[in-house]
Structure formats: structure tokens, C-alpha cells
Amino acid sequence: MGGRGRSRTQRKHFRQSRENVWKRPKSDDTQNPENSSNSTPDDTNDSRVNRDPGWQPFATQNTGFDEYYKEQEIVSQEEWDTFVKYLRTPLPAAFRINSSSQFYRDIRLQLENDFTISLQAEDIDGCEVVAIKPLPWYPNNLAWHSNFSRNQLRKNQTLERFHEFLKLENETGNITRQEAVSMVPPLFLDVQPHHFVLDMCAAPGSKTFQLLEMIHQMTEPGTLPSGMVIANDLDVQRCNLLIHQTKRMCTSNLIVTNHEAQHFPSCHLHRNHINNSELGNGEEPGITQLQFDRVLCDVPCSGDGTLRKAPDIWRKWNAGNGNGLHGLQVQIGMRGITLLKVGGRMIYSTCSMNPIENEAVVAEILRRCEGSIELVDVSSELPQLIRRPGLKKWKVRDKGVWFTSYKDVPKYRRSVVTSGMFPSGKTYEETSEHDHETVTTELVENGKESTGNGLQMIDVSMVPTQCLEAEVSTLPLERCMRIVPHDQNTGAFFIAVFHKLSPLSVTQKKTVSLPKKMNSSNAQAEILKNEVKEDSDGVEIDSTGGTEGQLSEANIDADILDNGIDEDALDTDSNIMSKVTEKEEAQPSPDTKTGAEVTRGKRKLQIQGKWRGVDPVLFYRDDTVIDRIMEFYGIKESFPFKGHLITRNIDNNHVKRIYYISKYVKDVLELNLLAGQHLKIASVGLKMFERQTSKEGTTAPCLFRISSEGLPLILPHITKQILYASAVDFKHLLQYKIIKFSDFVNPEFGEKASKLMLGCCVVVLHRDDKDLSGDEQVDASAVAIGCWRGRTNVAVMVTAIDCQELLERLSALKATETAPMQDNSSSQLQLKATETAPVQDNSSSQLKADEIGHKNDSEIKEDIKASTPETLG
Numbered sequence: 081m082g083g084r085g086r087s088r089t090q091r092k093h094f095r096q097s098r099e100n101v102w103k104r105p106k107s108d109d110t111q112n113p114e115n116s117s118n119s120t121p122d123d124t125n126d127s128r129v130n131r132d133p134g135w136q137p138f139a140t141q142n143t144g145f146d147e148y149y150k151e152q153e154i155v156s157q158e159e160w161d162t163f164v165k166y167l168r169t170p171l172p173a174a175f176r177i178n179s180s181s182q183f184y185r186d187i188r189l190q191l192e193n194d195f196t197i198s199l200q201a202e203d204i205d206g207c208e209v210v211a212i213k214p215l216p217w218y219p220n221n222l223a224w225h226s227n228f229s230r231n232q233l234r235k236n237q238t239l240e241r242f243h244e245f246l247k248l249e250n251e252t253g254n255i256t257r258q259e260a261v262s263m264v265p266p267l268f269l270d271v272q273p274h275h276f277v278l279d280m281c282a283a284p285g286s287k288t289f290q291l292l293e294m295i296h297q298m299t300e301p302g303t304l305p306s307g308m309v310i311a312n313d314l315d316v317q318r319c320n321l322l323i324h325q326t327k328r329m330c331t332s333n334l335i336v337t338n339h340e341a342q343h344f345p346s347c348h349l350h351r352n353h354i355n356n357s358e359l360g361n362g363e364e365p366g367i368t369q370l371q372f373d374r375v376l377c378d379v380p381c382s383g384d385g386t387l388r389k390a391p392d393i394w395r396k397w398n399a400g401n402g403n404g405l406h407g408l409q410v411q412i413g414m415r416g417i418t419l420l421k422v423g424g425r426m427i428y429s430t431c432s433m434n435p436i437e438n439e440a441v442v443a444e445i446l447r448r449c450e451g452s453i454e455l456v457d458v459s460s461e462l463p464q465l466i467r468r469p470g471l472k473k474w475k476v477r478d479k480g481v482w483f484t485s486y487k488d489v490p491k492y493r494r495s496v497v498t499s500g501m502f503p504s505g506k507t508y509e510e511t512s513e514h515d516h517e518t519v520t521t522e523l524v525e526n527g528k529e530s531t532g533n534g535l536q537m538i539d540v541s542m543v544p545t546q547c548l549e550a551e552v553s554t555l556p557l558e559r560c561m562r563i564v565p566h567d568q569n570t571g572a573f574f575i576a577v578f579h580k581l582s583p584l585s586v587t588q589k590k591t592v593s594l595p596k597k598m599n600s601s602n603a604q605a606e607i608l609k610n611e612v613k614e615d616s617d618g619v620e621i622d623s624t625g626g627t628e629g630q631l632s633e634a635n636i637d638a639d640i641l642d643n644g645i646d647e648d649a650l651d652t653d654s655n656i657m658s659k660v661t662e663k664e665e666a667q668p669s670p671d672t673k674t675g676a677e678v679t680r681g682k683r684k685l686q687i688q689g690k691w692r693g694v695d696p697v698l699f700y701r702d703d704t705v706i707d708r709i710m711e712f713y714g715i716k717e718s719f720p721f722k723g724h725l726i727t728r729n730i731d732n733n734h735v736k737r738i739y740y741i742s743k744y745v746k747d748v749l750e751l752n753l754l755a756g757q758h759l760k761i762a763s764v765g766l767k768m769f770e771r772q773t774s775k776e777g778t779t780a781p782c783l784f785r786i787s788s789e790g791l792p793l794i795l796p797h798i799t800k801q802i803l804y805a806s807a808v809d810f811k812h813l814l815q816y817k818i819i820k821f822s823d824f825v826n827p828e829f830g831e832k833a834s835k836l837m838l839g840c841c842v843v844v845l846h847r848d849d850k851d852l853s854g855d856e857q858v859d860a861s862a863v864a865i866g867c868w869r870g871r872t873n874v875a876v877m878v879t880a881i882d883c884q885e886l887l888e889r890l891s892a893l894k895a896t897e898t899a900p901m902q903d904n905s906s907s908q909l910q911l912k913a914t915e916t917a918p919v920q921d922n923s924s925s926q927l928k929a930d931e932i933g934h935k936n937d938s939e940i941k942e943d944i945k946a947s948t949p950e951t952l953g
């Protein structure tokens with residue numbers, strides 16, 4: 081089962097994500113630099129030119145790059161050649177098994193026992209290769225490295241079975257392709273199922289997926305962890321990739337937001353959800369600001385750690401890229417620390433090798449936090465992961481000039497090259513008078529500081545160049561980790577782990593207690609509104625990134641509140657958002673009518689969506705429909721149902737999809753509504769029910785069918801519309817998609833099916849073929865599919881690819897080791913299936929629609945469309 085359930089997600093994000101521009105020739109074995117002593121990407125270029133004369137080779141060299149990193153002593157001189165050799169070699173593929181998948185153990189066994197052995201024996205293009213192997217540092221053999229290029233996988237017949245396996249499991253969400261080093265940061269975050277986690281720059285979501293797996297680990301089927309993940313990204317389109325990616329997880333514990341991470345708004349939580357031990361002395365229950373147990377700051381960076389995957393970076397690389405990002409990276413890190421609980425852990429990570437984006441950012445955050453945080457020594461964690469300590473000294477390069485200390489930076493460059501970039505972090509004022517008289521003064525005296533036309537020029541002869549001794553940081557930056565490509569044949573990565581020891585100084589805790597007799601939601605709204613007013617009392621933060629002073633939590637919050645209602649920003653966002661998202665129903669967001677209500681400095685509590693172009697998040701409270709759903713499926717009273725349902729459509733009569741949210745997500749959403757919707761929510765909730773729109777669907781007693789994604793969660797809590805099928809009948813359903821009541825191998829099954837109410841039903845694979853009485857406890861291993869009980873038959877409501885995957889999995893299960901169908905019955909069934917119609921097997925286009933109320937092709941397309949990235953509806 082893909083993710084925690086079975087999602088129809090198409091893996092479009094892989095197609096949309098950055099193309100791997102390495103196209104290795106057929107016989108090229110450059111994947112492992114150790115195996116390819118003479119082979120470089122330039123060889124690759126040659127072969128590619130031969131095949132495609134119009135193709136321009138890409139450079140895998142950049143003298144600026146070499147000069148920069150040699151000077152920064154990123155690796156020792158002796159290692160340099162090996163280091164760059166690896167950088168010029170394509171990155172081997174890596175993938176992770178989704179540990180929340182129902183079949184993750186089977187998939188792991190298949191890799192360990194079947195493919196490792198069968199592929200090992202293969203001789204690819206005349207070369208012995210290490211085919212696949214688990215990444216030794218990743219727990220439980222859940223992450224794998226493959227030495228095959230895509231080309232090899234596609235073209236080599238002996239690899240066909242492995243290729244098919246990867247494609248299918250990828251498609252159904254059981255495995256995720258992800259760069260090996262990108263898997264590392266979440267492993268150091270130590271996420272527990274009860275944690276509130278903020279992923280500040282989350283798209284396209286590979287790490288969010290890992291975080292969700294950690295939240296859901298050990299969760300019993302039908303139950304939910306108390307933790308949640310808020311995954312944020314500034315880029316709307318990348319947010320959509322993230323939504324797509326995480327949909328495979330089938331989780332109700334995720335909120336996807338679309339904000340600038342450095343201005344991420346405050347969220348709130350009912351105080352009674354906080355541990356008593358976390359309440360301060362005398363604090364009353366009420367509403368408090370949500371602080372996170374874990375924060376992941378995987379910030380935007382220059383990305384030169386991904387050179388092996390994206391060699392176009394060679395051409396674009398220059399030292400200014402890193403300098404330009406430093407300020408933003410510090411701001412995002414500071415916001416992360418602000419939102420982190422005392423006692424919590426935050427990871428700062430980049431896929432850049434540049435110390436200005438790494439150690440310098442970490443050092444600046446440490447300095448600004450003045451002892452409220454510490455760098456954690458994680459040298460004993462994941463011992464098999466080879467990493468190097470962070471640098472203690474580095475230099476800053478600007479416009480071709482090296483600076484070893486901030487005092488040397490000319491005045492007119494000080495808005496670009498900031499004190500925080502240097503190891504000591506000393507500001508200009510902190511340097512001695514004597515220091516002030518150095519190069520800068522000379523430059524001013526020589527009149528070369530400015531060209532007068534706004535273009536700044538540096539007289540290179542007048543400033544220090546090479547061979548100056550760099551400052552050395554006194555901070556314990558050796559606790560940071562730098563992963564370099566040639567240590568274990570990966571990309572490069574940088575990771576630092578912070579621990580929050582105490583609140584930041586000048587912290588104004590934003591907690592509001594409910595006055596004793598004010599308990600209504602109106603009162604709460606009033607309180608939150610007041611809090612917002614208090615917060616927005618015009619405190620500013622320096623957004624240049626070169627802030628010398630300390631930013632207090634209060635300041636940062638105030639800034640958020642100011643920015644949060646910038647109408648221009650809203651307009652821009654709405655344009656982008658509406659282009660890339662499909663609205664469920666063409667309902668105008670209420671905001672399009674009432675946009676004027678959102679005025680600068682004045683926040684009005686709105687019932688409907690505030691963010692233009694983004695469907696509002698609304699609690700679904702239509703008791704008539706909800707009661708009918710509960711009655712139809714026999715949903716147990718013990719299951720927290722009412723109050724946990726949301727939609728993205730203001731018109732209750734046209735709601736197509738109903739989403740389920742977990743307890744704390746519910747809390748955050750309720751308070752977000754009350755507070756005037758600070759959070760711009762792109763996606764939230766697990767799609768649990770979908771309106772059945774076919775002719776027969778509308779005549780069924782319940783208009784809403786259970787969606788594949790929601791099935792694993794709701795299954796243990798429903799008592800009606802369930803059928804237990806023998807292995808053979810279950811398999812036939814997957815194969816033929818529609819089976820008449822009279823055609824089931826077990827007649828009792830057909831009879832029971834005919835007695836169900838017309839409409840959606842669930843068919844559970846019964847492991848014990850002899851006892852199909854039902855009433856068995858649904859456990860973690862239950863294999864179930866959503867079906868439609870039509871007038872004369874049962875039809876499967878699962879995509880063709882999911883059916884195929886389930887069939888593959890079942891073939892490995894003992895339960896399916898039943899006698900094959902007799903030939904004639906098989907062909908008979910086949911014929912009948914052909915005469916009727918498959919539900920979602922798009923490959924059988926010649927099949928016509930059955931009279932039953934299952935989905936036809938256009939509905940299926942609609943469904944697939946519905947599962948594309950969008951604001952959910």
C-alpha cells in the first residue's frame with residue numbers, strides 16, 4: 081500500500097523536478113569514480129555529442145570554484161584531485177523504502193534477498209558492478225544505493241525486472257527516490273510521534289516525508305499519533321510538489337503552508353493540550369503560542385553540493401551566490417530558533433559546501449542567541465556516516481577580493497559583506513581605532529570607493545589578497561558536520577544540530593489566559609485579536625541580513641504581523657496560486673468579494689478565507705450528511721469524527737471531498753480561524769470521503785464513498801458495508817475489477833455482497849479461506865480495498881496501478897497460494913469482465929461502461945486530476 085494508504089498520486093513531481101543532465105552513454109561506467117579511472121563527464125560529453133550533434137557539452141570546471149575552495153581549505157591539498165574527480169562524476173541513484181507502507185518489510189526482503197543476489201551476478205556491459213546495497217548508516221536497511229544509471233535500467237534486459245519493480249513501487253509510493261545525503265538531516269532530528277515539527281523550507285518534500293514517517297512510526301492501524309508536521313515553502317509551485325509528494329503518506333497530521341520562512345507566523349494551541357509540566361507557575365488554561373519540539377531549517381542555498389546531479393551549476397557558480405544568501409539563511413535560522421521550544425532541537429542544513437552559507441550562519445545564530453542555544457555534539461550518532469567537523473576558520477571573498485576580517489571591508493560593501501560572515505563576527509564598532517585606518521580609509525582617500533554612477537568598484541591593488549591569515553572562531557563549530565562526495569560516493573551536505581536551552585532574551589511570551597468567565601469561542605477570538613493588536617505595535621526588524629543587533633522574539637513576531645496583511649503581497653500570491661491550482665468548484669473565494677476588508681494594520685476576524693486564490697479551510701458541520709455517513713458505514717462512536725472534518729468549499733451543498741484532521745491539527749486550525757487566519761494553508765487533512773457523482777451513486781443511501789487514502793484510518797472504526805473475501809476472490813477482484821455476485825468462487829461472498837446496501841463497501845482480504853464469517857479484528861496486516869456494491873455486482877474502486885501493485889504483493893503472501901482458477905472459469909470471468917467494464921483500468925479502453933454505479937473513465941480522470949497538486953476541495 082502506497083504510504084499509509086493507497087493513493088492515486090501520479091509521480092509527476094519526479095518529472096517536474098530538476099532534470100539530471102548527466103546522460104551517460106550506453107557503455108559508460110562512470111557511476112563509480114573508483115571504477116572509472118579515466119572516465120570523466122567529459123567522456124560523457126564526447127559520447128553525447130556523437131549521438132546528438134546539436135547538443136552542447138557542459139563545463140565541469142570553474143577556476144573560480146577551484147580557487148575559492150582551495151583557499152577555504154575545504155579538503156586537504158592531497159585530497160583535492162580526488163574531491164573534484166568525484167564532483168565530476170554522476171551521482172549514483174539512491175532510494176528509500178517508505179517505512180509507513182504496509183508492505184515495507186516485503187519490499188526490504190525483496191531487495192535484500194532477491195535483487196541483491198540476482199543483480200550481483202549480472203555483468204553489465206562487460207563490467208562487474210556492485211549492483212545495489214543498503215546505505216550502512218541508514219537505520220533498518222531502509223535506504224539503498226544503486227549503481228545503475230537510468231539508461232542501464234531502461235535498456236538492459238537483465239535489469240528489466242528490477243526496473244519494473246522500481247517503477248511500480250515508486251509510483252505507488254512504497255519507495256521514494258532521494259539523494260543519499262538529503263536523507264541525513266531528519267535522522268539527527270530525533271523526531272518522536274508526539275512531536276510538533278516545523279519544516280521551514282520543505283519543498284519538494286523528501287525530508288517532510290521522512291518526518292511524517294517518524295511521526296507515524298509505531299502507530300497502530302486506525303489510530304493517529306499526537307504529533308504533527310507543519311511543512312512550509314515560499315514557492316507555490318514547489319509547494320504543490322510537496323503536497324503531491326506527501327499525499328502518498330496519507331496523513332491527517334500535516335499542514336502545508338506557503339510563507340516566507342523568516343516571517344513564519346505564530347500558530348496557537350489550547351493550553352490544555354500542553355503538558356502540565358510545561359505550564360509555568362500560576363498559568364491558567366487558555367491559548368498559548370505554539371512552539372515546536374523540532375524544527376528543520378533546510379534552507380535555500382547555492383547548492384554546489386549537488387554538482388554531481390546538476391552539473392549546470394559548474395557554469396553558474398560564483399562566490400557571490402553564497403554571500404547573497406547568508407543574510408536570509410541567518411534570518412530563517414533565527415525564526416526557527418524563536419519558534420522552537422526550550423529543550424527542543426533544530427537542524428540547520430544546506431546542500432552547499434560554502435562556509436559562508438554554513439559555519440558562518442551557524443556562528444551568527446549562536447552569537448545572536450547569546451547562550452540561549454547550544455550546538456549539539458552528535459559525533460556518537462550514526463557512527464557509520466562518514467562526516468567531517470565544521471571549519472573554524474574561513475575567509476570572505478567579494479568581487480574577487482579576499483577579506484579575512486570585517487574591518488577590511490570597504491564601507492560601501494558593508495551592506496553586502498556583513499560582520500556576521502566572519503569567524504569572529506566582530507562588528508565594525510568592535511574593532512580598534514587603528515583597525516579603522518586600514519584599507520577602507522585608503523580606498524576612500526584614493527577616491528576609488530564609488531564610480532559615482534551607482535556601480536561600486538574595488539581597487540584590487542589596494543585591498544588584501546591572498547595569504548592573509550583567516551580569523552579563527554572560538555565557537556564549537558567542529559560540532560557541525562560536512563559531508564564531502566569522495567568519503568562515501570555521495571553529494572555534499574552540511575548539517576548543524578541546535579538545542580534550545582532557554583528563551584531568547586527580551587522574549588515576550590505571547591500567552592493569553594481566558595478570563596474566568598469568558599469561555600465562548602467569541603471570547604477566544606477577542607483574545608486572539610487583541611493579541612494580534614498587541615503584537616503589531618510597529619516593531620521593526622532589519623531585513624538586510626546584516627543586522628548587528630539582537631532580534632527578539634517579539635520583534636520578529638511583530639514583523640510577521642505587519643507583513644502578513646500586505647495587500648500587494650496577497651495579490652501577487654493570489655495570481656500565482658490561482659494559475660497553478662485547480663479549484664474544486666468554481667466558487668470565488670469569499671475574499672475576492674471582501675478583499676477590501678483586509679486592510680493594513682487592521683485585522684478583521686473573517687469567517688472565510690483570507691488568502692486570495694487559496695480556498696478557505698472550513699470545518700464541515702453539516703450534521704445531516706455526517707450522520708448519514710456515520711449510519712451508513714456504522715462508524716463507531718469511539719472514533720473522534722464530528723469536529724474533525726473539513727472542506728475547502730464554502731458551499732455545503734457542493735462539497736465534493738471531506739478531509740479528516742487529527743486532534744492537534746484541528747486545534748491549530750480552529751485557533752487560526754479565530755485569530756484571523758495568519759496561516760496561509762495550501763493543503764491540510766487526509767481525504768477521507770468523496771462524493772459519488774455517477775448516476776447510480778446519487779441514488780445510493782450515502783453519497784460519499786470512502787477514499788483509498790482514508791481507508792486505512794477509518795477501517796477499524798466501521799462496522800457496516802464490510803466484506804471479507806477469500807484470497808482467490810480478492811485476487812479476482814483486483815484482476816477483473818468487476819465481478820457479478822453469482823460469479824464469485826465463494827458463493828457465500830456473493831450472497832453477502834448482494835445483501836449490503838447499494839453504494840461504497842470495503843472488501844478485506846480474509847487470510848483464513850475457510851472462515852469468511854467476518855467480524856475479525858482488522859490489524860496492521862489487513863489488506864483492504866474500496867469497492868462499489870452495484871445492483872448486480874461488486875466493482876473495485878482502486879487505480880489500475882494500485883491493483884497491479886497489490887497483486888504483486890499478494891503473490892508473495894502465503895494467503896494467495898491458492899489453486900489457480902480453472903481455465904474455463906478464468907476465461908469466463910475475463911469475458912464477463914470484458915462485457916461489463918473495468919473500474920479504473922485505463923488500459924482496457926475497449927470496455928464499455930457497466931450499468932452499475934461505479935466510476936467511469938471520465939470520473940477516474942477526474943479523480944486523478946483531483947489528486948494533482950492543488951488547494952484541496
Ligand SMILES: C[S@@+](CC[C@H](N)C(=O)[O-])C[C@H]1O[C@@H](n2cnc3c(N)ncnc32)[C@H](O)[C@@H]1O
Binds near residue numbers: 282315378
Ligand atoms: C533546499 S530546498 C528544500 C528541500 C526540502 N527540504 C526537501 O528535502 O525536499 C530549499 C527550499 O526553500 C524554499 N525557499 C526559498 N526561499 C524561502 C523562504 N524565504 N522561505 C521559505 N522557503 C524558501 C525554496 O522554494 C526551496 O523549495
